[in-house]
Amino acid sequence: METGKVKEGTPHENQFFFFVGEKIDVTQAVLTGAQIKDAIRAAGKTFDPNHTLVLEGNGNEADRTIGDNDPIDVSHGHGNGGPLHFHSRPNADFGV
Numbered sequence: 001m002e003t004g005k006v007k008e009g010t011p012h013e014n015q016f017f018f019f020v021g022e023k024i025d026v027t028q029a030v031l032t033g034a035q036i037k038d039a040i041r042a043a044g045k046t047f048d049p050n051h052t053l054v055l056e057g058n059g060n061e062a063d064r065t066i067g068d069n070d071p072i073d074v075s076h077g078h079g080n081g082g083p084l085h086f087h088s089r090p091n092a093d094f095g096v
Helices: 033-042
Strands: 011-019 022-028 030-032 051-055 064-066 071-073 085-090
Touching (some): 022 030, 030 033
Antiparallel strands (some): 011 022, 051 064
8 A cells, every 4th residue: 555645636634725825725635726716715815717727836937827627736845845826817818
C-alpha cells in the first residue's frame, strides 16, 4: 500500500490555497475549478461569475486559466514553492 499519496476526491485535513491573498481552507487535496470557486464563496469571499479563475504561476511560470472541470491538486508543499495562489480576471470576450 502506497502512503503519502491522496487520490482525487479523498477527504484530507489541513489543505488550503489562497485567493487574492486570503487563505481558503478545504478538506480535499484535488478540486476542480468549480469546486475551488465554491470554496471561495463558502469562505465568504466574492467570485464574480463573469470572471475566469486564474492559477498564479510560480517563479517564472506563466499564470494559468483554470476551467470549471480542470482538476487542481491544492496539497501543501506541492514541490514548487508552497500553497497555490489564485485570482480572478474578467473574461476576455471583447464584446462578443
